[in-house]
Amino acid sequence: MRAFQIETFDTPPRLVEATTPEPVKGEIRLRIHACGLNFADLLMSQGKYQDTPTPPFTLGMEVAGVVDALGPGVTGPAPGTRVVVFGGRGGLAETGCFPADRVTPIPDDMPFTDAAALQIAYGTSHVALDHKARLKPGETLLVLGAAGGVGLTAVEIGKLMGARVIACARGRDKLEIAARAGADHLIDARTEDIRETVKALGGADVAYDPVGGDQFTAALRACNPEARILAIGFASGDVPQIPANHLLVKNVDVLGFYWGGYLKFRPSVITQSLTTLLDWYGQGLIKPHVSHVLPLDRAAEGLELLRSRASTGKVVITP
Template sequence: MSQMQVRALRVSGDSDMPVESDVALPLPGEGQIRVRIEACGLNFADLLMLNGTYQDTPERPFTLGMEVAGIVDSAGPGAGHFAPGTRVAVFGGQGGLAEAGIFDAARAVALPDGMDAVAAAAFQIAYGTSHVALDHRARLVPGETLLVLGAAGGVGLTAVEIGKRMGARVIACARGADKLEVARAAGADHLIDAGTADIRAEVKALGGADVVYDPVGGEQFTAALRACRPEARILTIGFASGEVPQIKANHLLVKNVSVLGLYWGGYLSFRPEVITRSLATLLGWYAAGEIRPHVSHVLPFDRAKEGLELLRTRQATGKVVIRIPD
């Protein structure tokens, strides 16, 4: 198949508002596949890209959308294992909010039978982040207490689900009864309302935390640190509060606490096998019915900006997915 014209939501110039544009897609090159996109999962990082504060923000102009699901329509040299017609999910880092895109085949996985495009587009980043964080970085073991901040968000909710699957006692912290109920449904054993409760006091009353999963930062990080047990591990996943916490090293020393950074996408450049193994485990859990993405909103392509605003205003739980028509 030859070059094609597609609609895409592009970021260009100095504007932080993406604009729908027509883009010409060539044939895929060495090690690449061209995918007709059926769904694109939105992430908080998309918002950071708009204002240029994400660690992997592409040069402008670029197409928003970090993860997609769709059907391969052509494969370049060296990517023939993804034959046309193969259903795939791709973590491309960009290019997802479009009718089609060209991606490195190394960033694609074939979808299991029974996994639809919406679930697949909501899967890789959220589940991958939480599984690598809890399993590879924190070495969470059964019986430990896991405190999840931002527990109803895109990654936080998967941390609740995966932590419970790994045998932890899970304390979920989120704002408001509705979001806490979503966390309860994902397996949380204890609930803390971040809007009204004293996080430190409530976690300590529950015996303290062995592992803290923190995509929020700010004051919640400080409260969680003070509620840690000796030899606890704190995972810094992101800073949705907008405040990067400043850590006093003497506090770590006194309790023998470790702070562990986790940037899931970074493993693609220096240890891609970590992601490969993790996704194989996660897709196996999905096939067995042990995990299921929570998608609070599925919107058509022409409402993609509305989807981004749902993330910005924290009205979503779990994931927001944009369904892209033919």
């Protein structure tokens, strides 16, 4: 089979011929039809992600496909079942083996590209806003990076949860995408002062930040008393240093959030969230925005789209 692998952190990942794996105890084998790319894949390719394995390994965190074999002791899902799974790695390949307890069947009418784009982006925003920040109807939600993979889902889910949503992104084209997802107010990060614009709109009760850097600082200063600011990621490459005196004066909470971490210490949060998201999808309440669908031999191009911020929503690879 073909797989897009990291052989060393000093060389770029490349497409290689690999042996088709056999599932061991507790695993299923999947014929992979789609794999969603994430910023974490970029960090992992550089050895900078918190859960980076030792090379060689295959990139690709979230996949959708068809079960074609069960490991010893595994009773299901049965071969032929269409499923989605967060494997953490191994998705940028034609075949992969993944933990059976992470597999969730998907509806027959759900495209594999939608399924592969759903888990991390929507899961991150849903668990962050609902479980972690406890966003309430009528509150004001500020979303930074609002046209990116997770930011766009935060706009969509924030509106579903009854919030007034302020979307911040770079350029009018990206802001138009956020507007179509339900944003009430738009801020162009290239030309507008985030702090002053948000304050003029009444301030933020919850801020969702996958960007970091100066935008985090601006969002923090635009927060209302008792606001919650979610540190989702640092796409800018700049991890902000938080002035504790600002937290004290405004009684603001800064909440660190890592979706994948719940699989280790409280997996029920993830499974309950995915059940909700699939139900919303079935009702037509959410629809993944996929800006690029590329074949496996263009996986490097897909990663570059993330690195350059040229994509909106998700980039999906179809082995």
